[in-house]
Amino acid sequence: MDFQLIYESFPKLLAAVPATVALASVSLFVGFLLAVPVALARLSHSRLLASLGYGYVYVVRSTPLLVQMFLIYYGSGQFRIVLEHLGLWALFRDAWFCAILALSLNTAAYTSEIIRGGVQSVPWGQIEAARSIGMSSVLLFRRIVFPIAMRQALPAYGSELMIMIKSTSLASTITIVEVTGVAKQIISESYRPLEVFLIAGCIYLSMNFLISRVIFMIERRISPKRRDRGTFGSSAAAAMH
Structure with a gap:
């Protein structure tokens, strides 16, 4: 174990954390904006909208994120004339x-299913009660359905946040210098992958630990029933894509 290399590499890898966080944050934000209409399409009584939403989710969830990223980055060159014409x-x-486009489209598919599951978990009695007092569909969704759905979906969405942090490492394959990208540069110079990837893994672990704690605190705040539970909430373990 080369501790000198670890000591020298840690600041370099730490300096790349803002790039990783920026990549994940923007992708999650855009992905969430895309996920809401996709989830509503999946829940729609319109066969066309439901089919389109299902098709998008099925294709994205059934193909590797790395392949999607390569198709967008390298495949777009096949349509350069069209893209230039469109500016x-x-x-x-x-x-x-x-x-960001690849990560956003990917997380949108998973997040839309999380939102759809949350919406379907809203007690029917509360919806009926809101309709009985004349609440419109838009107001019903904004004040009743969506807040309850997001509270129900928070643990699963917390896992999606953690997965997205890890997924940003794939961006290094298309020349983006984030934590994994810097790690690859150091390894190409030192030929010591164990020490470098060990530090990179610890950095990802630390970021996801912070996310798990934030999600857990939010869960406790919005759901009193969970305040007396153990130290780690259900969002602490991220599922694998």
């Missing part, structure tokens, strides 16, 4: 845009 080539030739 979009400047975006698609940028690695950051392609990474």
Whole structure:
């Protein structure tokens, strides 16, 4: 074990954390904005909308994120003339845009299913009570359904946040220098992958630990029944894609 390399590499890897956080934050934000209409389409009584939503979720969840990222970053070059005509080539030739697009589309599919499950878990009695006092569908969704659904979906969404932090490591395959990208650069110079990836793994672990604690505190605040439970909430363990 080369402790000198660990000592020298840690600051370099730590300096790349903001890039990882920015990549994950923007992707989660855009992905959430996309996930809501997809979830509503999946819940729609319209066969067309439901089918389109199901098709999108099925395709994204059934293919690896790395393949999706490669298709967007490398595959977009096949349509350069069309993209230039539309004025979009400047975006698609940028690695950051392609990474955020791939991560956003991926997390949107998973988040839409989390939201859909949360909406379906809303007690029917509360919906009927709101309708009985003349509440409109839009107001019902905004004041009753959506808040309850998000509270129910919070543990699963917390896992999605942690998965997204780990998924950003794939962005290093398309030249983005985040934590894993810096780790690869150091390894190419030192030929010592064990020490470098050990530090990188600890950094990802630390970030996800902080997320798990924040989600747990939010769960306790919005759900009094969970305040007397153990130290770690149900969002502490992230599922694997």
